[in-house]
Amino acid sequence: MMKTLQVDVAIIGAGTAGLYALREVKRANKSFVLIDKGPLGTTCARVGCMPSKxxxxxxxxxxxxxxxxxxxxxxxxxxxxxxxxxxxxxxAMRDDFAGGAADNAIKSAGEHLLMGEAKFLEPTVLQVEGEDGIQRIEAKAVIIAVGSRPVVPSFLTPFSDYLITTDKLFELEKLPKRLGLLGLGVIGLEMGLALQRLGVKVVGADMAKAIGGIRDPEVAKYALQAFADNFPMFLGESAKLEEAEQGVQLVSGDNRVTVDKVLVALGRRPNIDKLNLAEAGFKLDERGMPEFNLNTLQIEDYPVYLVGDANAYRTLMHEAAAEGAIVGFNASRDLPQAFERKTSLAIAFTQPDIISVGASFTDLDEDETLIGAAYSKNDGRSRILSSKEGVLRIYADKKDGRLLGAAMVGARAEHLGQYLALAISQKMTAHELLAAPFYHPVVEEMIQSALQDIARKMPESPYPFGLTVMN
Amino acid sequence: MMKTLQVDVAIIGAGTAGLYALREVKRANKSFVLIDKGPLGTTCARVGCMPSKxxxxxxxxxxxxxxxxxxxxxxxxxxxxxxxxxxxxxxAMRDDFAGGAADNAIKSAGEHLLMGEAKFLEPTVLQVEGEDGIQRIEAKAVIIAVGSRPVVPSFLTPFSDYLITTDKLFELEKLPKRLGLLGLGVIGLEMGLALQRLGVKVVGADMAKAIGGIRDPEVAKYALQAFADNFPMFLGESAKLEEAEQGVQLVSGDNRVTVDKVLVALGRRPNIDKLNLAEAGFKLDERGMPEFNLNTLQIEDYPVYLVGDANAYRTLMHEAAAEGAIVGFNASRDLPQAFERKTSLAIAFTQPDIISVGASFTDLDEDETLIGAAYSKNDGRSRILSSKEGVLRIYADKKDGRLLGAAMVGARAEHLGQYLALAISQKMTAHELLAAPFYHPVVEEMIQSALQDIARKMPESPYPFGLTVMN
Structure with a gap:
């Protein structure tokens, strides 16, 4: 007969979201099981943020x-x-980071780590098939933290010998000489630039006209200039592959380039399709996604939570960590608590970096928004860093100068992203942020310049920018 | 007879402070004269922050x-x-920056730029001796923005052939082979490291036991480790020079090293000693400084303002700019306005950088303060950047976790300094700052770790760190 395990909380997936959830479950002194189908180690450490950096x-x-x-x-x-x-x-550095993440899972869960593949039988009943046979898990709450995998569209299937995904890239023992790159979003652009700079001959293609997922047209223009000399990018047309004598051809419009391998960076999809969700009673939408609340992460009214890459909302490590804490907290309690979401922040470490913070350009009402800009070519420190092809654009509410969002391509932009995310999360206005100290020469002075640009478009203030009258 | 000029505002010194003051004077539509003894170009651009970077x-x-x-x-x-x-x-890059600063002075002041040396006759009456003779200036208000010069103690006078100050370093056409360095504060350390890394054989000495002016003992210890392999540093004893067969000997305790040149980096002193202040009626203290208000920058009750390096309060470019705006505003009005001072921020761009933000360690009451620490060796991004010898320490009020200050040595610390200065100026608590997004992997995660360290020392919060309950 099937062994049955009863726990307070069952966590499916020992990645970032699952491990952050586990911490809260343990803090609440709940019994738990942590289920993972292996290999252990987070997406971030194994194939994502860390090795790419x-x-x-x-x-x-x-x-x-x-x-x-x-x-x-x-x-x-x-x-x-x-x-x-x-x-x-x-x-080697990747293995070090990934090993640390795997050890972390083993240490955190101890004997409650169950290696195997989970399926739902009912909303709070799971079946786990592992090396030691099949187990039935009856839980008071379930956390779905099963992560994601790269999308590989079916039209690529005939060329599977040539395809690499980012999940396999760091398994390669040898780099190809010529690489085609399908998808020039953040991940594609980061890896394409890294490999090109290391001497791989890269050619990239994307249906979008902007690279790095950039929404702001001015930033998109500067980003194209900044990376124009790195490798050819075929934009705005759908690309396909065709057979070649040696290797495979990447075809986009009239462009046709023979490469040895093709890196598929067309996004990631949640690993929830194998969980048997529909059969277990969950309602799924046309994309196969259950309905969940962004602030509790609860699915419908079940004591079941969807978290991390698995919910496809913000597939970033730091968001997975925050969501993990939310669901670990909620799964340990009778009533779920709604939490604020963090100010959104996305960074491509492309050197010059690309960032997007808070509201994006396409979210804004042009008539209600002031845009302040600053250019790397006018910034002393950027010039010292030999970075001249950059622009920062900050968006503010025309009514009161409150900061709404920002986008940038430029040297050290990752740090400006962190800084602006803090200012936006504090609901600061352009004038208030100008009162903070901006050292010299730091790239953050571009923030000061862009804020002054906004302030000049507002009703004139009696006091100099950046000064606060004493009460 | 002496020509007399009557103006609303006389600004002595066309450096950073003077030029920022000028902007406000012009904005207030006041008549002015900008006096400079030359050469034009700010300290920052000519001999300071820019060329050192x-x-x-x-x-x-x-x-x-x-x-x-x-x-x-x-x-x-x-x-x-x-x-x-x-x-x-x-x-060449220095000349470019300095030329830009000089042009800026010429453009901003136009025909109201007067080249010559100013002296006070009365609190608002000046005499300026220039190439075109002597002029008398009668002003409604005067701004003293005369900058500073390196301190060269008299015991060094016999060795003047061997001495270089930072004011002359960038005039050198050829670097010495062996350099002695007197003073290992921020400027000495930055230039010593730059020259050593470029291949100059450097040896340094300082009376202080810590380098870079660091007050926090833990940060001081890590800084010594981080730079231990760069060049010998003789600390905690006063150094002197002695004659040598070829060159000059730097002597500190039992240490004795022959060098070709000695860079004197023992601080800077205000250039106010040649202004005839006492004779014109200003009260001076034992150090020759007039009494001035830190928030209005007014001297006594005169319509006279002391600003920038000349007041020796915070001799940093960004503070000179802010002070310039304060005095430009105040000198253009009948009653001076008091302004808040910015959160203090100091950065040594030593790679790893050294920073100090807000309250410094020695200002704190140990019993009332929580200290949170984070170490570079545990930070993923710092490890990728090959920076392992770093530490960040954040100080918070034990009562409510409000952030008071921070000190750090580590990779990219300049950016963490900017970030923490913003958080401190916003009077945020450790828990509040934890709610901001910290991307991964960024060095700013060290802030998150140090804040968590503080939060763990506080009464336990019911909610996970970094989450904000929705209202």
Whole structure:
């Protein structure tokens, strides 16, 4: 007979969201089981944010030689990169981060870690098939933290020998010489640039006309300029693959380039399709998604929670962590609590970086919004960092100057993103933020310039920008 | 007879403070004269923040080769630096920045720029001696923005042939081979590290036991470790110079090193000693400083204002700019207005950077303060950036967790300084700041870790750290 386990909380998935949920469940002294089908280690550490940053760092070290020349450094032409060795170092650091994440799961869950594949029988009853057979789990609450996987559209199936997804990229022992890149969103752009800078011949394509998912047309224009010399990008048309004598052809409009491998970066889809949700009684929409509340993360009125990449809302590590805490808290209590969502923040570490904070350009009512801009070419520190192709645009409410959002491409933009997210979450106005200290020379002075641009478009203030009268 | 000029506002000094003051005077439609003894160009652009950052950037490009090796890049040993060419590039960028600052003065003041040396005859009457003779200026208000110069103690006078100050460093056409460094505060440390990384053999000495002016003992310890391999630092004893066969000897305790030049970085003193202040009726203290209000910058009850490096309060470019706006505003009005001072922020761009924000460690009452710490070696992004010797310490009020100050040595600390200055100026608590988004992997996550460290020392919160209950 099937073994039955009764717990307060069953968590499906030992990734970032699941582990942050577990922490709250333990803090509430609830019994639990943490189910994972393996391999352990978070998406972020195994195939996502961490290894991509290592690859970008390696790429920066190598591409730095162009700038070294300008400062009297000779012999730069004789430098060589052993791509295999560079990639091995990237993978070694990846293994280190991923190993740490896996250990974390094992330590946190202890004997309550159950390796196996979970399916719903009823909203709070699971069946888990693992190496030790099948178990039935009866839980008071269930957390669905099953993560996501790369989308690979069916038209690519005939070329599967040539395809790599970001989930497999860091498994490669050897980098291809020529790489086609399908999808120039944040992930595609980051990896395409890293590999191109490491010496891979890259060509990319995207249906969208902007790269990096940029919504602001001015920022999109500058981003295209900033990366124009890196590799050819075929934009605004759907691309396809065709057979070639050696390798495979990436075809977009009249463009046709033969490559050895194709990196598919067309987005990720939630891993909820194998959970048997419909059969267990959950209502699913046309995309197969259950209905859930963004502030409690509860599905319908069940004591069941959908979290992290699995809910496809904000598929970012820091959001998965926050959502994990929300559902761990809620699954441990009789009534779910609604929590505020964080100010949205997205960063592409593309050097120059691309960021989007708070409201995006396409969310705004043009008539109600002031836009302040600052340009890298006018910023002292950006010039020192040899970064001239950048722009920051900050959006504010015309009524009172309250900051709504921002977008940027430029050197060190990741840090400006953090800073602006704080200011926006504090509901600050342009004038209020101008009162903060802006050191010199720091790239954050671009924020000051853009805020002054906004302030100049507002009714004139009696006091100089950035000064606060004492009471 | 002496020509007499009557103006609303006389500004002495066309540096950062003077030019920011001028902007407000013009905005108030007051008549003015801008007096400068030359050369034009701000301290920041000519000899301070800007050229030092260029030198540090050049130094980073050169020292980068150590890390390049770890990522499969070979031929690094064959790289050579032409120090003269590197220095020429630094100086060329310096000339560009300084030229821009000088042009700015000329454009802003137009025909009201008067080149010459000013002295006070009475509190609002000046005498200016220039190439075109002597002029008398009768003003309704006077702004003293005369800047500062490096301190060179008299015991160094016999060795003047060997001495360089930061005011002259960027005039050097050739870098010395061996450099002694007197003073390891922010400026000494920045320039010492830049020159050492560019290949100069540097040795430094300071009476203080901490480098970079660090007050927090834990941060001071980590900073010493971080820079231990750069060059010898003789600390905690007063150093002196002695004659040598070739060059000059830097002597500190039992240490004795022969060098070619000595960079004197023992601080700067206000240029107010030549203004004839006492004779004109101002009361001076034992250090020769007039008494002024920190929020109006007014001297006694005169319509005379002391601003920028000249008042020796916060000798930083961004503070000079803010003070300039204050005095430009006040000098244009009958009654001076008191303004809030900005949250204090100091950055040494030493890579790893050193920062101090808000209240410093020595200002705090140990019994009333919680300290939260985070270490670079535990931070993913810092590890990717090969920065392991860092620590961030955040100080909060034990009563309510309100943030008071912070100190750090670590990679990208300049950006964490900006961020923390904003949070402190907003009077945020540790719990409130935890609700902001912290992307992954960013060095700002060290702030999150240090805040969690503080939060764990406070009475337990019912909700997970970083979550805000919806109303």
């Amino acid at each position: 290592v690859a970008l760092h390696a790429a920066e070290l190598w591409s730095m030689r162009q700038e070294q020349k300008h400062y009297g450094i000779s012999g730069v032409e004789q430098l060589e990169i052993d791509r295999a060795a560079a990639w091995a170092k990237v993978r | 260029v030198a540090l950037h050049a130094a980073e490009l050169w020292s980068m080769r150590q890390e390049q090796k770890h990522y499969g890049i070979s031929g690094v040993e064959q790289l050579e630096i032409d120090r003269a060419a590197a220095w020429a590039k630094v100086r």
